[in-house]
Amino acid sequence: MESDYAVMVKRRLALGNLMPRIRTAYRKGEIDAETVRHLTLASKAQQKDWLALFADPEQYAPRGFQLKQWLFGGQSIPTSAALFPVEDYPGQIVADLFGEDAYFADADLFWQKQNEAIAAKRDALLEAGWAEVVVLEPGQYFHSWEHEKTPKTKGGKVFIAVSHRGEVEVHEGWLSRKEVRRAAKKAASADADGDATEAATVARPEATKAMQNYLDLHRHAVVRLALVAHPGVALRLMVAHAVASSGHWQVEPEPQQAGSDAIAESVANSPAQQAFDAERQAVLALLDRPDYHHSVTQPGYDAYPTAVVFAKLLALSDDDVLRIAACVMAETMAAGSAVVEAVGNHLGVDAGQHWQPDDAFFDMIRDKAVLNAMLAEVAGKRCADANVAEKAKTQKKIIRDCLDGANGRAKVEGWLPGWLAFPVRAYTENGSLKTADEWARVRNLFDAA
Known part of the structure; x- marks a missing residue:
């Protein structure tokens, strides 16, 4: 715990970093303490821009929480949200000298590192034997009341929830109520047939x-x-x-x-x-x-x-x-x-x-795990991991940029998705693909030929 003297020194240093006109406005009571605290996070250029807004009666100078959003381009991400070691972040970290808060100055760079850490977490969970790890899009909540606790041995999944501020929550051992009912019905049918009932992962269609x-x-x-x-x-x-x-x-x-x-x-x-x-x-x-x-x-x-x-x-x-x-x-x-x-x-x-990817193909891809695997094929695993939590629309855009050689990405020639290859290749281990099932029925007839 810091002494009162140390806190006083920090505050003086923080105020000393502010431009004189801001300190004067603070002493006169024209700026509240919360606004001054957030201004200690601002660069000299940002302080000048803020003062220009403050001095113009026809403009609005953001204050309080809105000021922090303004300083960080609408996305202030605290260092406490990082799933990765903060020392691995190569960008600038801005600290509030009035308190203990610290923020990532470059949100895009943070999300790249955070997504890589999420992808590594996903891979580790899969290696640990979980049937499936679902990475939710930023801001998408995991509602426990829509799911039931299900152990790994009975096909339970792991859900990774990511907030807009970057915080990560891992929910291990859950299945949706619909999946639980489907598994129970399958088990009851097996019992009725006199077969031994074993825990099985609930397969979902890989393609719509x-x-x-x-x-x-x-x-x-x-x-x-x-x-x-x-x-x-x-x-x-x-x-x-x-x-x-x-x-x-x-x-x-x-x-x-x-x-x-x-x-x-x-x-x-x-x-x-x-x-x-x-x-x-x-x-x-x-x-x-x-x-x-x-x-x-x-x-x-x-x-x-x-x-x-x-x-x-x-x-x-x-x-x-x-x-x-x-x-x-x-x-x-x-x-x-x-x-x-x-x-x-x-x-x-x-x-x-005889085939090239077209709008109809990309428009019908719904499974994010499949889309991330395709992204790894055209842009490499590192790029796929760095975008694992991004929206499907964003990942599709990166794939198309790679195929078109657009937006600074190297052009990828001759990409053919596994779904259209012979033999067909599925993208998820536990998903079902009708094409693969049809090939599996006859494959042994041709392997021996």
């Missing part, structure tokens, strides 16, 4: 339904384009469909039903879709068939059209027949199926040759 629809259609587009270039594979696949009567072998084309106008526009403008449409027109010309339905395959019940096509095929070369067969197989292959995954992986499809 809209994103899954987007991925299914884009993956379908690039795989069937690849199929056109491999008629031998397409012919064998066609025979398999005929034997097993699976997918769209009725016969009808894949409808490519988009869940929104944005997805429909994205797929229609994709290079893979446009290249396939051009090949389809060439095949229609070979068959001398009009493009009534924008497809080579046109379902019907009358045998006469089939006989007409058969007669035409008899007059064509083997190469032309194989070309038509490949196009028909590609056209009837079901989007979002294990068949797309099997063909794409067998042919080593590189979706990056």
Whole structure:
């Protein structure tokens, strides 16, 4: 505890750091003690700016708490909020000589260091065996009444809450009430079946339904384009469909039903879709068939059209027949199926040759953990860690800046998200991704091949 003498010395030093006009106004009672205290945090330039406002009757000179906000650009962050060692902060720390308060002068630099410390905390918790660590956005509160305490062994999560002032709170061992009910229902079902009940992490979809629809259609587009270039594979696949009567072998084309106008526009403008449409027109010309339905395959019940096509095929070369067969197989292959995954992986499809990230792709990403993992791919783990608590909008902006080479960031060429790669790569260990599930069903068939 400081002596009265030491406190008096600090106050005199603080007042001595103020410009004479401020000290005079304080002695005359024109400025209150709280305002003077905050002015001891100001640089000489800031004191001059404040005095200009104070002297102008038409301007408002901020006082008290508003003055502290004015001095720190609207965000005064005390050193007590740091999750990292304060000595690791390379910027200036401003101390109030009237008291014990100290603040980070550079809020952006503080948040960079704080986010890196939060990311390290997250990684340590995951290594400690927690199923999931959720980093909330700054200012987003953790409401315990909406959750139930759940131990690590039963799939409990950790929530890291960050205030606008930088304070960090770690809430270990919680699940939302909805997740608890879902887990209880699953356990009851297992008991009813006579199976041993084990604690299991509640899986949540890694991608939204809209994103899954987007991925299914884009993956379908690039795989069937690849199929056109491999008629031998397409012919064998066609025979398999005929034997097993699976997918769209009725016969009808894949409808490519988009869940929104944005997805429909994205797929229609994709290079893979446009290249396939051009090949389809060439095949229609070979068959001398009009493009009534924008497809080579046109379902019907009358045998006469089939006989007409058969007669035409008899007059064509083997190469032309194989070309038509490949196009028909590609056209009837079901989007979002294990068949797309099997063909794409067998042919080593590189979706990056026919796809570029567009607005529809970024607009549908909802999972922040996924987004942070993508940021690590394009900008490196350090950048991702430094922005782990930032809003999704901010992280998306950094990714796009890296891809475009904008705002001083080095341009990243050829980035392909794991969701569109063959084989597909998920971004979270405990999340579910329909595409990955489809590939898992058939992967062993091709690993041995």
